[in-house]
Every structure is written in C-alpha cells, then in structure tokens.
Amino acid sequence: MTQTAAPRTAVRGHSLRPPLGVVVPAVVVAVLSLLPLGFVVATTIQIGWDASIALLMRPRVGELLGNTLLLMAITVPLCVVIGVGAAWLVERTSLAGSPLWGVALAMPLAIPAFVTSYAWVSVIPSLSGISAGVLIATLSYFPFVYIPVKAALARLDPALEHVAASLGHGPVRVFFGTVLPQLRLALLGGSLLVALHLLSEYGAFAMIRFDTFTTVIMDQYRSTFNGPAGSMLAGVLMVLCLLILVVEAGARGRARYARIGSGVASAPTRARLGWRQLPAQTVLAAVAVLSLGVPLAVIAGWLFRGGAKAWDASEIGGVVAQTLGLGILGAIVTVLAAFPLAWLAVRYPGAISRILERTNYTTSAMPGIVLALSFVTISLALVPALYQTTAMLVIAYALLFLPRALVPLQAGIAQAPRCLEESAQALGRTPSGSFLSVTLRLVAPAAAAGGAMVFLAVAGELTATLLLSPIGVSTLATRFWSLSSEIDYAGAAPYALLLVLICAPMTYLLFRQSMKAADL
Template identity: 40%
Template sequence: MLFGRAVRERPPVLLLLPALLVAAAMLLPPAYLAIRALEGGWEEAAEVLLDPETLAVLGRSALLAATVTAAATAVAVTVAWLTVRTDLPGRRAWAVLAALPLVIPSYVGGFVLVSALGPRGMLQGALEPLGVERLPEIYGFPGAALALTLFTYPYVLLTARSALRGVDPALEEASRSLGLGPWGTFFRVTLPQLRPGIAAGAILVALYSLSDFGVVSLLQYDTFSREIYIQYRSAFDRTPAAVLGLMLVALTAAVLTLEGRTRGRAAYHRSSAGSARPPATVHLGRWRWPALLFCASVVALALAAPVGVLLFWLVRGLAGGESLQPLWAAAANSVLAASLAAAVTALGALPVAALSARHPGPVAGMVERLAYLGYALPGIALALSLVFFGANYAPALYQTLAILVFAYAVHFMPQAVGATRSALLQIKPSVEEASRSLGRGRAATLATVTVPLAAPGILAGAALVFLTTLKELPATLLLSPTGFETLATRVWSATSDAFFARAAAPALLLIALSALPMYLLTIRERLR
C-alpha cells in the first residue's frame, strides 16, 4: 500500500514552508483591506455601510450578477445540448465558434457595444441621413447585462458540454420506458445530472459579473467596482473605498458559500458496472432550422459582430492617420507582465498543490483553501488593498512591476493550483518512492521525476494565468508603474475618451494574444 504510506507521511519542511509562505501572501490583501477599512473607527465604517447609496449599489451589483448568470446559463445550456446531443448541421463547428468569445475581454465587448450602438456609434451614423437623430439608450443596466452575458456564457458552455458528454444514457432510456416524453426526460432526468457542471460555470459567471470593472464603467452602471474606483480617484479620504472593497469581498464570499451549501450530496456517477456508450442522437426535425438560427445568432452577436466592429474602426483609424507604432510597446509590456505572472504563479502553486495531493490533512486543507482565496478577491478590491499597503508600508514597491506581478499571482493562483494538483494526482506515488529508493533525495526527486511528469498540468495552469493576466484591467490600472502602458490600459484610455478608432488595434491584438494560450489548451485537451 505505497499510496497509503505516501498519504500519511509527514510533509517535509522544504515543502511545507513555501506552501505556508504562499498562504500568508494570499491572506495579506484581504487582511490589510479590513484593517484599512476600520482605520477610521467602527462609526465611520458603519456610516458608509448603512448609507442608502451604498445599499443601492449592493442591490444593483446583486441584480446584475443574478441577471447575467441566469441569462448566460440559459444561452449556454441550450447551445451545449444542441451541439452535443442533436443532429444540428455543423454542430462541431458551432461548438468551437460558440466558445471563442471567451478570449474577448468584457471591456472590449463593452467598447464594441458603445461604439456600435452608442450616441456617436456606427449605427447612429448610418441612420442620420434617414432622419434618426438619437437611438434608444444603451447605457445602464440593459447594456451592461447584455455585454456581460455575451462574453461570459462560454464559462457555462464548456462545463455544460463536458457534463452532457458524461451523462449515462441508460438513465434517459429508463425514464422513457417508464412513460416520460423527451421534454419530461430532459427536465427530470438529464438536467439534474448536469447540475454540478452548470453550477461550476455559473459560479464563475456570477463572480465575474460582481468583479467586472470595464463593462460597468463604459456603460455607466454603478456597481461596487465602479463606485470603488470613483471613490479612490476622487475622494481625499479613501476609507469609503476600502469599506466598499471589503463589502465586495464579503459579497463574493457569500456567493461562494451559498453555492457550496446548495451543491447537495447527490451522487452523479454510475452505480453499476458497464462500459460507457454514447447517447442516441436527437433528431431535431422541423426545429433544425430554428436551432441553427439560434446558434448562428449567438455566434454573430458574441464573436462576428465584435470582430467586425473592431475591424471597421481599425480601417477607419488607419485611414485617418492613426499610428500603430505605440502599439508594440504596449504589447511587449502586456506579454512581459503576463509571462512573469504565469511563471511566478506556477512556481507558487507547486508547493501548495504538492502538499494537498501528497500530504492531505488539516494543514494542507487550510493552505489550499487560502490559496483559493484569490477567487473571492475581485481585481479592484485586491488592487485597492495593495495600493494602501504599498503606499504606507512598502513605498519602494509602490507602483512597481513587482507589486503588479504579485497582485496577478494572488488573483489567479487558484487556476494554477487546480491544474497542478490535478496533474500531481495522476502520478503514482510509487514512481517517486522508486526514485528515492535509488538514492535520490526529496528535492532531486521533485525536480527530476515529479515536475517533469506533472509538466503538462503545470504548463496548462501557467497558460490560464497568462491568458487572464493579459485581460486584467482594474489591477493594472491601479498598480502598474508610471508610464507602463499595456494593451488593456491602452484600450481603456482610448474608449474612455471615445477614441474608438484608436482603441481598435490594441483590442484586436489583445484578442489575438489571448487566443494563443486558449488554442494551446484546446490542443492539449484533444491529445489527452
């Protein structure tokens, strides 16, 4: 029972100490944010907390997150079912195309929406000769909800497709043999089996909606992220910004807690022996063309339209004399910051994942939970806490690349830990024990046996961190060194001033760079 001995073995100090340091680093931002929020006393914090405007911001944030999550889930589950279970024409192509909006940052989507449908947008210009002077208002809740739905539904789509492929078709066949029709079988048998997969994607959508800064700022919808940024930039006393940041952290933690308690303890695996087999294909019949129209509409709105609008503004900008020269420095800065963040995060995730996979126990569980704290830290709240900390206690690090990379590592550590831990769990401990029995120490075994075997998972986690770092906006805005412009901040500064032609080139380049790690991850999944 080599695996049993490996699990009960006490973790070595050289593994435990780095894991504890990573956990402490993850705890620093929320802890300091709480200290800064209470610096003015309980009375001032309570005054901000109970202010009617604060409560209104709380309601607007919750409403937006709930609406986007429900809409994204409805779109994603429909597309997933059509592309996995039916005879939809070109279903494999639609599955790929429907997932591609994941590489488009939401603030780029917001910029596209404003530039196409806003007061000075493409549609307004096209309709002016016809006497249309003003289009219906796109700003506020409707625009923010539409933009976030279009660019977050792939989170649910990917997990729902995976869950659909894993459903045992025998359950559906048994349901139909007992008299339930196709729709009854779907809602009473298939859909409950998809619950874990849908919930996994829906929680990501909810957290993304709560923490989003770019869309709500461009479309002028006051949620926590926008209010925090306004308070930080405009108010001399930044305690209200810290209190709002702490409230946002508490709201995201409440969402995570609610999701954990509603999971239930139902079993979703096969209860009997037998080989898995593909389910029967559902023939759409007269619904084939409406289904095809639905998939085409989703891809057109979430992928074709954004790329088309960006190309329009790019051509218009180049014709108007816009230079591409400043673009390359911003692209180099983006790649540099994302590469450093990916390397640092992958390195920090290794001891945490190894401790959790090889030495499970109370300490390992605590360290892993603290490592996942990054999911409960919206970018704006994380950046705000590090701004306060750097300005007061580490001025040498304030507005340097080091503190920016640290923020990225804290924010995206869960992605690297999850991928690395999954890879480590697939390595038999007996392989490592064989290495040690031949005279190699723990460090040598880790470097020459464990890490090479886990390299695909480690690289996958690093690629995810690289992808999300490229698109990160609020932390980059608040923490980047003076003059350190990235593609994300260049898009933001241009769109904030309504220079749509100037924003098009960095937005397209950002999408192209983001597509590369996603392509590599897709290739890896196909080769597994």
C-alpha cells in the same frame, strides 16, 4: 465514470497528513492573499466603528447592493443555460458542423468584456442600466461555463446513460437524472468564475454607466480620493464573495469523479435533432453573432474610419511586447502558486484546505484597485524596493487570477485517479517520482488550460496594471482604456484588435487543452 466519496481513512501508500512541501507554499500564498483584506480591515479600524456604520448605512450602499445582486441573479443562470445548452448541442446531438461550433462558442472569451462593452456602446450609444449590464456580462462570460461543461460531457462514460435509458428513462430524465449530476464540478466551477467576475469587473460596466460596487469604489479612489468610503464598499464586496463561496462549497459537496483508462467503453448516443436542427442552428448563430460578430464588426468599422494614422508602429510594438511578457510571466507564476492549493483541496479535503483555498477566492473578488492600493501602502512601508516593479505587478496578477488556475487544476487532479500513483509506488517509484511520471502528465492539460485563462485575464486587466506597473510600461488593455476614455474610439480600435488577436490563440489553447483533459 464512477462516483466515490472522498476518503476519510488512510489508504495504501497514502497518508492522511499532506506533505510539508505542499502545505508551506499553500500557506505562503494564502498569507499573501490576506494582505488586501488586512488593508481594508486596518482602514476600517482607523476611521472608527461609528463612522464605518454611517458609511455602510447610506442609501447608496443599498442601491449598489441591489444592482450587484440583481446582476448576479440574472447573469449567472443565463450563462449556465447558454453554456450547458450549447455544450450539450455540440457534444450530444446530431448538430451539423459541431466541431466548428465547438470552437466558435469558446472564442468570445478572447474578447475582453470592456471591448464588448465598447462595441455595443458604439452601436447603441444610449445603452445603460441593468439590462445593458446583463447583456454585456452574459455575452462575455458564458464561455466560463461552456468550456468546462463541454469537456466534462466529452469525458462522461455513456454506459451510465445507456443503463438509464434501458430502464425506460426518456432523454429528458436521463439528462437531468444521470448526466447533469456528473457535470456538477464543472458547472459549479464555471458559475463561480462568472460570479467572481461580476463582482470585480470595472471597465465593462463603467463604459455603460451601470453602477456596481467596483465602479463606485474606483470613482471614490480616483475622483474624490475617499479611501475610507471605498474600503467600506470593498468590505461589503468581500462579504458577498464569502457568501458565494459558502454556497458553492455546499453545492459541490465531497463527491469526486474519476475514470481509469483512456477512452470510454462505447461512443455516446447522439440525439437526433430532426426538425429541431434549424432552431438549434439559429440559436447558436444568434449567440455567436451577438458575442463575436458585433465586437469584431465594430472594431473593423472604427479601423476603417481611423485609417492608417490610427496605427503608431513605434508605440504599438512596445505595447504588444509588454503585454505578451506580462501575460506569460503572470500565467506561469499563477499556475505554480495554484497547484499546492488545488492539490490540498482535492487530495486532502478538510477544514484547513478549504480555508486556504477560499482565502484566495476572497482576494480575487476584490477590485484590482483595492488590491493595488494595499500593495502600494505595504510596499512603501515595508519593502520600498518593490514599489512599481514587475515583481509586484506579477504577484498582484497571481492573487487576482488564482481562481482561473484553481478551477481547471482541481478538475484535472480530481480526474487523475489516486490508485495510479499508488500502483507506481508499489512498483518501486518514490512518491515524488510517481507524481512526476503519472499524475503530472495527467494534470498537464488542466494546468495549460489554467495558464491560458490567466493569460487572458492578465492581457485584459485594467485597474491593478494602471496603478502598479513600472513607469513606461503599458499594456494593450491600459492603452485601449486610455484612448476610449477620451472618446477616441478610432484610436482605441487598433489596440482592441491586437488584444483580440493575441487572446484568440490562447482561447483556442484553453479550449483544446480542456478537450485533451477530457480525453485522458
């Protein structure tokens, strides 16, 4: 593994000017991403400057800002500690059963956050507040850090660690001085996903009665229909997202990591746990029980209470088919939309590529209800034929979940050495031919991982689906939410179980493809 600065000058076979066939799709996606922002800005202009200031200066806004910032300040570091610690134990220690632990610690991603919240509320009905929010979010989102960091650890060249150890550096100094800097891209990408989910999550926090900007925006739109107040809150949410993106971009820097060839020069040295084996197993078991065991046990309990009458085969079959169809279609469209942006960000880093990339992150941080309402308003005014169609719903999914595809795609492209493309071109391949035969093959595992992440997001999406889906279309998530909102937990249990069963294979695919990307 070598670290090289992003090039500032042209190299053989490579122009500093990106291909038009990449720039145009990236610009189209960015323009579509700006539509919700334009909706919020137009609403602000419509209500006037004085009214906007009055809405923003309310004590309630300060309370929500404090809740959101505190939630992020606690949850993101916890996810980093659990994700990095678990990945290191599995990849770099003599942990017994490490292959099984490797998969088990990724599987909480198969359980949507609102299902985890439903399970914990069933166990502790009084669960609420910031502590509940941190608990649910950490148990739901730590795999976003664990999976990419584990894949990065599997790919790192252990020769660098051997050199550091030969210089007299102890295990702790080797980890923090040699290993951790090489995990920066994976660590920051995972942390960014956690932060964005904290900004936009609705169902999990609504169920435990913990107010964030997103839950209150939903209340404004659904209860009082106070659009201006909701738009002002959405504006604050977008500012928070922009600040996160600026911090993440500064921490990411311009360094890229790439290794030529498959395999490594030598196997990594696994640290002997010795007497620490039992504490390590205990900690990982606790994480697995809290994130997997509790939700699955609660779902099983409600299924037992509900009995056979909770299963309506005629309705459930249609809901499953619609969920699978929307998930697969949304994943394909989102990965295709993310590829030009990821390519520009890695191969042609600069102000323009950063702006195009960050535009989509800002949109993804919006609550689904804000994006959905902007699409409804725009479609009714300009393209009425798109209103309540599958096409509009899939476009909304792509804009909401683009970062889930961008993060693994960027990592995959960054680890596909450009010199291999140049070598193929030197042997007579055209630029497009070298891309298809060399780069695309190397990036395919990352693309599959991104598609799996998008599928998981689509399967568990609530707000945009409720507002934009065609008449008669329901997903497992929306049907579960409808029943659980009526406190029919037994009736909601079959949909929760099926949602987990559908998401579990995609989570495993995401995990395996991440490992394949590490083995390239």
